[in-house]
Amino acid sequence: MEQALKELTGVCSDEYIYNELVANNQKFNFEMDSSLPYSAGYYPSTKTFKFRDNDAITSVKLKEEFFHAYQDYFYDGGTAQYADSGRVNIEFEAKLYQDINTVLEISCCTAFYDLNIPKKVRDDYFSWVMSIAKNANELTSQTYLSWLKRFNQYHSEYSSPIHSELSAPEALYSIIDSSPCF
Ligand SMILES: [Zn+2]
Helix, strand or coil, X not given: CHHHHHHHCCCHHHHHHHXXXXXXXXXXXXXXXXXXXXXXXXXXXXCXXXXXXXXXXXXXXXXXHHHHHHHHHHCCCCCHHHCCCCHHHHHHHHHHHHHHHHCCCCCCCCCCCCCCXXXXXXXXXXXXXXXXXXXXXXXXXXXXXXXXXXXXXXCCCCCCCCCHHHCCCHHHHHHHHHCCCC
């Protein structure tokens, strides 16, 4: 855990998120749960990070789950209210955050990795993410909404009604605007 946190806070925007949560007195629980269907998850109703086992505690997993914690802090009333309608909005914004953070150095793209997705779609997403990484102004609410719809279409495991209040990536915008990282 310590090692994963250390790696995480070595990345500019992750460090920004971490410091924002600490500065605003956000408290979280950490739990191990061997029955977890995924290797790691953030549960907004109890503000709990859960991990299936020790191998699940990596900086890559923490990155996504910390972003979910930031969404929970950022959006009025928290994100537990979007467990059904809006679930896909919450998930896609977190995947996009991860993708624009890693596209230049490590790999891309967690949001459209599945080889069953047409290559043209995967390539177009990669180009869009790359353009945002180079210039954050490329992240417009129109392009975001169109990719959100495609994410909803291709990921049955995350698909849900799209929530109109979350149709723009406001949590991500706040990090882009307020952190020195983009
Ligand atoms: Zn997630």
